[in-house]
Amino acid sequence: MRTRANRGRSWVRAVTVVAAVVATTGGGLLATTGAGAAGGPVLTKSGPADEGPYPWQYPASGGITPGTGTTIDGVTCKSGVPQFNSPYAAPCIPKFTGKNGGATANGVTATTITLATREYPPSGNLQQIEAEAKAAGSAIPEVIMQVAGVFLKYFNKVYDLYGRHVVVKILHSQANGTEEALGQGQAGACADADVIANQMHAFAEDGLGGAGSGPFSACAAADHLIEFNGDPYFDEHTFQTLNPYVWSTTEDCTRVSSSEAEVIGKMLAGKKAIYAGDPALRTETRKFGSYTPNVGAYLTCGQNFANIIESQYHVPLSAITTHFDYGLDIATFQQSAQQAIVQFKAAGVTTVVIASDPYSAGLLTAAAAQQNYYPEWFIIGTGGTDIDGPVQAYDNPTEVNGHLFGMSEGSPVQDVYGGTGLAGKLYKKLTGHTIPAGTDGLYAQLVEIFDALQAAGPDLTPGNMARGLHALPIMGAPLYQYGTWDFNTGPTGIRGGGDHTTSTSARFVYWDGSKLSPVNRKQGTYIQIFGGKRFTLGQWPKALPTLFTGS
Numbered sequence: 001m002r003t004r005a006n007r008g009r010s011w012v013r014a015v016t017v018v019a020a021v022v023a024t025t026g027g028g029l030l031a032t033t034g035a036g037a038a039g040g041p042v043l044t045k046s047g048p049a050d051e052g053p054y055p056w057q058y059p060a061s062g063g064i065t066p067g068t069g070t071t072i073d074g075v076t077c078k079s080g081v082p083q084f085n086s087p088y089a090a091p092c093i094p095k096f097t098g099k100n101g102g103a104t105a106n107g108v109t110a111t112t113i114t115l116a117t118r119e120y121p122p123s124g125n126l127q128q129i130e131a132e133a134k135a136a137g138s139a140i141p142e143v144i145m146q147v148a149g150v151f152l153k154y155f156n157k158v159y160d161l162y163g164r165h166v167v168v169k170i171l172h173s174q175a176n177g178t179e180e181a182l183g184q185g186q187a188g189a190c191a192d193a194d195v196i197a198n199q200m201h202a203f204a205e206d207g208l209g210g211a212g213s214g215p216f217s218a219c220a221a222a223d224h225l226i227e228f229n230g231d232p233y234f235d236e237h238t239f240q241t242l243n244p245y246v247w248s249t250t251e252d253c254t255r256v257s258s259s260e261a262e263v264i265g266k267m268l269a270g271k272k273a274i275y276a277g278d279p280a281l282r283t284e285t286r287k288f289g290s291y292t293p294n295v296g297a298y299l300t301c302g303q304n305f306a307n308i309i310e311s312q313y314h315v316p317l318s319a320i321t322t323h324f325d326y327g328l329d330i331a332t333f334q335q336s337a338q339q340a341i342v343q344f345k346a347a348g349v350t351t352v353v354i355a356s357d358p359y360s361a362g363l364l365t366a367a368a369a370q371q372n373y374y375p376e377w378f379i380i381g382t383g384g385t386d387i388d389g390p391v392q393a394y395d396n397p398t399e400v401n402g403h404l405f406g407m408s409e410g411s412p413v414q415d416v417y418g419g420t421g422l423a424g425k426l427y428k429k430l431t432g433h434t435i436p437a438g439t440d441g442l443y444a445q446l447v448e449i450f451d452a453l454q455a456a457g458p459d460l461t462p463g464n465m466a467r468g469l470h471a472l473p474i475m476g477a478p479l480y481q482y483g484t485w486d487f488n489t490g491p492t493g494i495r496g497g498g499d500h501t502t503s504t505s506a507r508f509v510y511w512d513g514s515k516l517s518p519v520n521r522k523q524g525t526y527i528q529i530f531g532g533k534r535f536t537l538g539q540w541p542k543a544l545p546t547l548f549t550g551s
Helices: 124-135 141-158 177-181 186-198 214-222 236-241 253-268 296-311 330-346 358-370 388-392 422-431 443-455 462-470
Strands: 112-119 165-172 288-293 322-326 351-354 376-379 404-408 507-516 523-528
Touching: 112 186, 141 165, 141 422, 141 443, 165 186, 165 443, 177 186, 177 214, 186 214, 236 253, 253 296, 253 404, 288 296, 288 330, 288 358, 322 330, 330 358, 351 358, 358 388, 388 523, 422 443, 443 462
Parallel strands: 112 165, 288 322, 288 351, 351 376, 376 404
Antiparallel strands: 404 507, 507 523
């Protein structure tokens, strides 16, 4: 058997990551009734605090009428036309010619908007994560940053920042990423936020160095510093308490857990575990167990799941409350996976819910094979567990071939990575070269940032940026390569409630180990059903068609 260092199960979307973000993890979505608080905020049309009353407007300041005139890049602007050729770009606006107000906020001048990229110091955890990412097909950080630099230069040209342009500075952090992943390390996180806000005088930490931790996001908000990739998969209530400073391109776990409850309640609960690898388990009514990071926000969302599955779908909690919460320290991942499998097998779990990072998911399946345990494996679509690369590297493909299925936030891998994706096409247009393998150059994160800055209008403040973001239309059609982006609809499905994370929908997929991935031509790929249709809360079908038909 290969060593842990060579298993290559992790897939990292960002430039540098920490054990927190092998921890762009999935948000822990089954829990006992005693864990956390009731899930999610009560959203109303009064709008989140400090953002003013609903309805909001786009752009939030300057009296600008979108869909008129000619853009800063010389494109005729009319209704339905984006600022540049992307389904995720904000609606186009006419070229701004007035005065922008100069220094409207910390990090903002009449000509610049300063962003900071936080990079952690080298550590054993970080080196392990980067090795796993590389083995799973991810480009090295230097290549990712090179592609991101091409996009940054282009977005500075085509977005209208009202006479300003974005300048990025690097903070070489001395904080401990592993501690922050565990909800600790507040002193180091706050020291970084203080330096960025008060010494570097940045408007925002851009999140391009990896998803921000819970401690850093809280510190950033306290320093009135925007965090663009903060609190990965945290509950929307947490974002509300940090409003208007923390935003994310990952779906909030309030919404994920609500959708998960709908999928399990409608399609899976009360039925036989027919896709388990063990014939004996196939005759059993499904009993679910989850593998979840031990993070308070995720456990809160686990309670949200439990509330919904019991009250709306009348599924007894005895069928869904077997769970294992693991710490986000990569040094303990293997031991945690082994312990969880012993617990799941002893409890008669037929269906393991993967609410973890992709590296841990691989360790979990390996531990199951060692215990001669072959359940169903159900993904909730978070943390890169729905990407081909990590699953291809699993040591025991028999664990998942014909047995792995569930929700996927993203689109088919070829729609995101490679030459046919949005990033690949843009990179080819700008450079004449094929985009390097294993990266999209942080395309989604950069588009979100520039959408937000344009949405604020010339009076760039955190509050105006929030008002503008909440007024944006639903974006991503027709393929929704990075999900359905919607900053207006809250996680309860109420339009006009306001939200702080982009994605609001998911597909249903299963793993086919017999087919080649269209991106890397290696064995194994996810297959979508329901024609690839994406579903938001309240839209999931009532019945699941036959899976693994081509396997």
